[in-house]
Amino acid sequence: MLVMPTVDDVVAAYNKIERAWEDYRKTLRECLAEGKAEGVQGRQKEIARRLGRTREAIRQDALSGEDRERLRRAEAVRRRSRGRSG
Numbered sequence: 343m344l345v346m347p348t349v350d351d352v353v354a355a356y357n358k359i360e361r362a363w364e365d366y367r368k369t370l371r372e373c374l375a376e377g378k379a380e381g382v383q384g385r386q387k388e389i390a391r392r393l394g395r396t397r398e399a400i401r402q403d404a405l406s407g408e409d410r411e412r413l414r415r416a417e418a419v420r421r422r423s424r425g426r427s428g
Contacts, residue, residue, distance in 0.1 A: 370404045 370389070377385035390397045405413065 367403055367405075370400070371406075374404055 373389070374385055377383075386397055386400050389395075390400045393400070395403075402410065402413065
């Protein structure tokens with residue numbers, strides 16, 4: 343018998359995505375910090391290469407939630423300013 347997913351199943355799956363991203367960001371920050379403390383160069387580059395993401399994306403992924411929010415606000419202000427001048 344086929345069991346159909348419920349709305350609750352969808353919500354639970356979606357919530358797992360956010361938890362997985364937070365785990366990834368925490369692990370990424372720890373890996374980069376450990377490499378920096380040990381004087382190991384190239385971790386960010388290697389992670390970016392293996393994940394198929396840019397180094398800038400990796401840098402932003404490693405930001406804390408507060409820092410990501412500040413960056414989003416600054417980019418929004420920049421876009422609004424560009425729209426007014428152009």
